[in-house]
Amino acid sequence: QVQLVESGGGWVQPGGSLTLSCKVSRLSHLYGVAWFRQAPGKERRGVASVTLGIGNKMYGDFVTGRFTIYRDTAENTVSLHMRNLRPEDTATYYCATASRETIVPLSDFNYDSWGQGTQVTVSS
Numbered sequence: 001q002v003q004l005v006e007s008g009g010g011w012v013q014p015g016g017s018l019t020l021s022c023k024v025s026r027l028s029h030l031y032g033v034a035w036f037r038q039a040p041g042k043e044r045r046g047v048a049s050v051t052l053g054i055g056n057k058m059y060g061d062f063v064t065g066r067f068t069i070y071r072d073t074a075e076n077t078v079s080l081h082m083r084n085l086r087p088e089d090t091a092t093y094y095c096a097t098a099s100r101e102t103i104v105p106l107s108d109f110n111y112d113s114w115g116q117g118t119q120v121t122v123s124s
Contacts, residue, residue, distance in 0.1 A: 011121045017081070021079045033049070033071070034049035038094070039091040046105070046106025048069035056105075058106055085120075086122060090122050095114070
């Protein structure tokens with residue numbers, strides 16, 4: 001069983017930046033890590049993913065170059081740096097890990113361990 005703990009959420013004004021971190025109990029024997037988000041009354045959506053082997057990255061269309069996912073294998077951490085945040089980015093952000101190859105990296109069915117989530121609020 002893999003344990004994940006997210007941190008770094010909070011309130012930020014539009015145009016601001018935040019970095020979310022996902023501390024994973026182990027990255028060995030995992031295929032990939034992803035960030036998802038869910039706003040009240042909306043479906044959960046894939047934000048960004050990274051494979052732990054060759055480091056392939058994928059981003060949701062709505063990211064539009066504003067977010068960067070990166071891994072620190074020495075610290076067992078996968079982080080999401082978000083800049084130029086918009087009110088529509090307000091959501092609970094979740095980190096998830098996949099133990100097998102991800103067929104559709106930004107779809108949640110690929111992932112078998114999840115964190116508790118961290119809230120991001122973008123407002124003036």
